[in-house]
Amino acid sequence: MALIVHKYGGTSMGSTERIKNVAKRVAKWHDAGYQIVVVPSAMSGETNRLIGLAKELSDQPDPRELDMIASTGEQVSVGLLAIALQAIGKQAVSYAGWQVAINTDMSHTKARIASIDEVKVKRDLDAGKIVIITGFQGVNENGDITTLGRGGSDTSAVAVAAALKAQECLIFTDVDGVYTTDPRVVSEARRLKTVTFEEMLEMASLGSKVLQIRSVEFAGNYKMPTRVLSSLTDPLLPLEIEANSGTLISFEEDTHMEQATITGIAFNRDEAKITVFGVPDKPGIAFQILGPIADANIEVDMIIQNQSVEGKTDFTFTVPRNEFNKAMDVLSNGVKQHIQATGVIGDAKVSKVSVVGVGMRSHVGIASQMFKTLAEEGINIQMISTSEIKISVLIDEKYMELAVRALHKAFGMENT
């Protein structure tokens, strides 16, 4: 019997009525002869409620205790789903991460999965039971509960699927797949039937919120076929799903050779740009600027250092917009003086637009087509960064939607 892992998000688990629908869908797969492991998220709003309580007690709650608290949301979900399945005649059993065990490293609130014991789960599956495992969490060597960070249930699902050598991991969510770009911005956006792992990785890291990036990494490391699909439709027959629904993250690049050069356009509204100017151009300067930023736990994305002129250079980087004030404070309080920079300026109203596609590797001219399209719309490019399969530009946030629509059209993405 083939084993399939289902993951359901917080919206799908948002009420007992919705949990009953999830149970029906899971039961349908089980009826069709599959072994099923389900990884549900906490009921929507629950994790925020729990973390909110902790924040009422302390601005910087202890991460170990935060994990103790936040992990309960998923524990409630697995128990409720087991009961819902039993109520429609299925044998079901739930496990918390520590019970499986899902072993993680020692970090709290952003732990990484190290290994998964599959003994208990396999025994239950072989006994005909549906197994339900908490997403988002595991246990470390000390026996402390750890959580994997926001979206961690996706990662749990893919990791469990990999550990159990599942045939496929189905991520049921409130969208019906991965689109060429956000349909709310470009009405012609088109659902992709397949996307390569590398493209998905770029899309996820570039702000496409469909899948948590670490779940995509896991899928890649273990070559686990992972499908994103809607939990809002009626339960379909499994075969119909496979044929018609969602987006499959695939690991066979060949299948893409006939496809378009560009797979998707990702964007992130909430960027902020900081420039340190008049910096003496000497070794170690990047570390002296970015070290304190990293110490403040601020993620840096794009980084550019200009050619120096008369021994001075400018250094520009981007941070998430909600970290902008903190980053500016870090630089103004000490760093600027320490490195003898002339000044620090910032702009919190910038956005990033990226075109992604493995086809880029074998096609020239993608970058020039992109820059030409933006120029025709009068959009100034502030920063550029590239990888083998993506090109990102930073632009004024007010042009973001225009840029996405223009690029979507220029690359003919609505009808490929």
Place this chain on the structure above:
Amino acid sequence: MALIVHKYGGTSMGSTERIKNVAKRVAKWHDAGYQIVVVPSAMSGETNRLIGLAKELSDQPDPRELDMIASTGEQVSVGLLAIALQAIGKQAVSYAGWQVAINTDMSHTKARIASIDEVKVKRDLDAGKIVIITGFQGVNENGDITTLGRGGSDTSAVAVAAALKAQECLIFTDVDGVYTTDPRVVSEARRLKTVTFEEMLEMASLGSKVLQIRSVEFAGNYKMPTRVLSSLTDPLLPLEIEANSGTLISFEEDTHMEQATITGIAFNRDEAKITVFGVPDKPGIAFQILGPIADANIEVDMIIQNQSVEGKTDFTFTVPRNEFNKAMDVLSNGVKQHIQATGVIGDAKVSKVSVVGVGMRSHVGIASQMFKTLAEEGINIQMISTSEIKISVLIDEKYMELAVRALHKAFGMENT
């Protein structure tokens, strides 16, 4: 350094503001040089909310899954209290029952504690940390979460205190101790400074809701001095508490020799009485009646079998009122025919009133004083049951408060 265990109920943990107050109280004890272990309940209403969700999915949810769900309430509490303590500069660490571990038997929703590992907790205490342990729950041999039933956090606290050989277990609650009877019924009711373990056991089993009965059993088995006191007062200095507050469950009967013969009057409004009449008086009849009742998981309290007349007898017993209909169904569907009884009648409007006191052992005339008092008030006694230190009577529920007040006065309890 002396070790003290604190237990806080759901009302004391009912909001982040109240959790801050609990933290202050705990910190005050820690400042005074005590090692402190805290066992908090779930925030008030939380366990009911969680069980309510499960009941929306199934009338008879799987007990294992119920435990999975219900145990999260306490897990949130311990994390929040740890954060609240850290916010006022204390080192604190929380543990779920399975982390300690608190090992239980295999029953779900009413598990019994088998053993407690004290290694982790002692290590943390010796390092100066305040240790916070989830009440109400443990883990069984399979690694499944179990819960101890309603009020189970009291039991957890006393069991933890016993395992750690604590000096005293303090049960902080929303009343300031154990009273001679319910002050809402008798305004002259008086707080008892001490009560013996056996009296407390009778009071708890007779419906005095202050402490869960199994926590009292634990206190007795391990001779753990346990004190019930209010969490609503300002934090007192530990010594003031010992001298003036709450009610201490003691194990030294001597201290009671000079005290009153009657310690308290307990009552339970919600009783129901069932009589099976015209039953052939032959061996095994009690089992044939009560066996099916026990199989239906209904607790039976008082039992009376009349002297038989012409080979026929009547058999009467009491059950909790909310089990009355179920018990009547069990008897009407089969049992009555099977034992060839003439009929089954029930009365769901009866209450039980009990006088309790170790002093009874050495005093005669308590029973007759009790019966005389009730007779003077025109209250008919329907059933009587006695133990070494208590006398219980079943009466029409409409006379219950009158009976309690009259007995409280007759035994001079307001001023002993």
